[in-house]
Amino acid sequence: MLWLVGTVRGQRVRESAGTVNPQLAEERRAAREAEIYRSATHGVRPTRTFGEAALSYLKRPRSQDTKRRLNRFLAWLKQTGRQNVRCDQVMQELLDAACEALTDANAAPATKLREVFTPVKAVLRHAAIRGWCAIPVFESIRQGKRRKEWLTPEEAERIVALSPSHLAAMFEFMFCTGARRSEVLSLDWAHVQLRYARATLREVKSRPEDEKDRIVDLPPRAIAALAILPGTKETGTVFRRANGRPWHPDPRISGAQINRQFQAVAREADILRRVSLHVIRHSWASWHYAVHGNLKKLKEDGAWESLDMADRYSHLAPEGMKPEILAFWYRGIIAAETTNREAEAKGSRK
Numbered sequence: 001m002l003w004l005v006g007t008v009r010g011q012r013v014r015e016s017a018g019t020v021n022p023q024l025a026e027e028r029r030a031a032r033e034a035e036i037y038r039s040a041t042h043g044v045r046p047t048r049t050f051g052e053a054a055l056s057y058l059k060r061p062r063s064q065d066t067k068r069r070l071n072r073f074l075a076w077l078k079q080t081g082r083q084n085v086r087c088d089q090v091m092q093e094l095l096d097a098a099c100e101a102l103t104d105a106n107a108a109p110a111t112k113l114r115e116v117f118t119p120v121k122a123v124l125r126h127a128a129i130r131g132w133c134a135i136p137v138f139e140s141i142r143q144g145k146r147r148k149e150w151l152t153p154e155e156a157e158r159i160v161a162l163s164p165s166h167l168a169a170m171f172e173f174m175f176c177t178g179a180r181r182s183e184v185l186s187l188d189w190a191h192v193q194l195r196y197a198r199a200t201l202r203e204v205k206s207r208p209e210d211e212k213d214r215i216v217d218l219p220p221r222a223i224a225a226l227a228i229l230p231g232t233k234e235t236g237t238v239f240r241r242a243n244g245r246p247w248h249p250d251p252r253i254s255g256a257q258i259n260r261q262f263q264a265v266a267r268e269a270d271i272l273r274r275v276s277l278h279v280i281r282h283s284w285a286s287w288h289y290a291v292h293g294n295l296k297k298l299k300e301d302g303a304w305e306s307l308d309m310a311d312r313y314s315h316l317a318p319e320g321m322k323p324e325i326l327a328f329w330y331r332g333i334i335a336a337e338t339t340n341r342e343a344e345a346k347g348s349r350k
Contacts, residue, residue, distance in 0.1 A: 004029050008036045016082045019093055028089070047086045050077065050120075053127040065252075069119040076101055087124055087133035095120060095138060109141045117141065149273050150282040150315050153328040158269035159262075167261060169225040170239045171280065176222035176329055177201075178284035178302050181255050181277055185247055187238040189231070194223055201303075214303045219329040282313055287325040290317035 002017040002025040013032065017025035035047075048056075054070055076098055077083050085094070098120075099112045107115075117138065124136035151159070156175050160168045170184060179187075183201040191200040197218040218226070226233075230244065237246045247254035259277040266275050281302075288298050299310040317325075 004032055008033050011036055015084050015086070016089070047088050048127060048132040049083075050074075050085050050087055050090055050123065050127075051083060053087050053132060054123045056130075057123045057126040066119055066122075069115055070123065072102060073098060073116065073120060087127045090120065090124060090136070092138050113141055148282055148312075148315065149275050149279050150286045151271070151275070151279060152283075152317075152321065153287070153324040155269065155271055156280075156283065156328060159265050159271070162265050162268050163261075164242060165228075166240060166242050167258070167265075169229055170258070171262070172225040173222050173239075174280040175284060175287075176219050176225075177216045178281050178288065179216070180281065181258070182251050184239055185237075185251055185254055188235065189233050189238055190235050192226060192233070192238060194218075194226060194233070197223055212303065216301070221329055221331045224331075282315065285310065285313035286315040286317050287321075287328075289314040290322055291325055 002020060002022065003015065004017050004025070005014050007013065013036070015032075017028050019025055019028070051074060054074060058067065058070065074083075077085060080097075080101075082094070095116055099107070099116050103111055103115055121136055121138065124133060127133045128135045156171075160171055160175075163171055173179060174184060177199070179201055186202050187199065191202070193199070198215055199218055200213050200215050202213055226238065229238065240246055248257070255277070262277045263275065285298060285302055288301065289295065292298070295307055295310055295314070298304075298314060299307050302310060302313065304310040304313070
């Protein structure tokens, strides 16, 4: 990495040129020198460092994931001697280097966007609004279209049957409510009303100022799954590990642990498609639409911000699957009702 070192109009300069290319470094030296002259002559305010812009950006409530990613990027800047890099020096080459250092070699484009590009661009937009730099422009990362999987009720039954009891209850609850992983892990007995078949889910994944609670109606299967869980059912975390202890407080760690177990059970259940724990939310959305046929109701019940997002999660189920979905959600009840109807029919024939 080449550096810009010297004094211009009494201002000491020692900063990275952001490149190893001598020609590009010379261009940036000339631009930096011109900027200092303009500032000294016309009183033009120089740009802020990325660290200063990030500090300003983080003064407002941000999600824990956003803070973590920005802190990782800032730590990497410091480790590579770029802690004084200005907002207008954060260019494509710098972000490419950050991706190489902060993500795995075979990281998917979506991972690079989530871990590096998105948080950095958010800070630079914040800086641009305040006149500290131009609006950032970077090469778009092409994301290959990946098929969104979902599970049928019969596949869900196999997964539940093969899962340990503490995970089976969690998976049943998710298949019945479409709860997000973070909502499930944060669910407290104080927010569950088994008597009224309701639970209040806390959306802890969103930014603090946007956090919303949502009330979900619990079908009989979800109630049965919760009822057999150990504990007083008054306060405390609902879903716990096999030893009764809470999951790791960091949802990234606990979520990864649960996801690995879910994938192992799915393979044991002869589900050969590539699936993850998140496939349950896609499955619930597809089942919901198959039963109700109402995209607006799906958006509200699933707490999506737009109809387009709800549509992306729901997949067209084949005709005739509705009874299977209802049988999953109302396990035992529909079977009993069917038996009663058959008995009544036989009685009337006699």
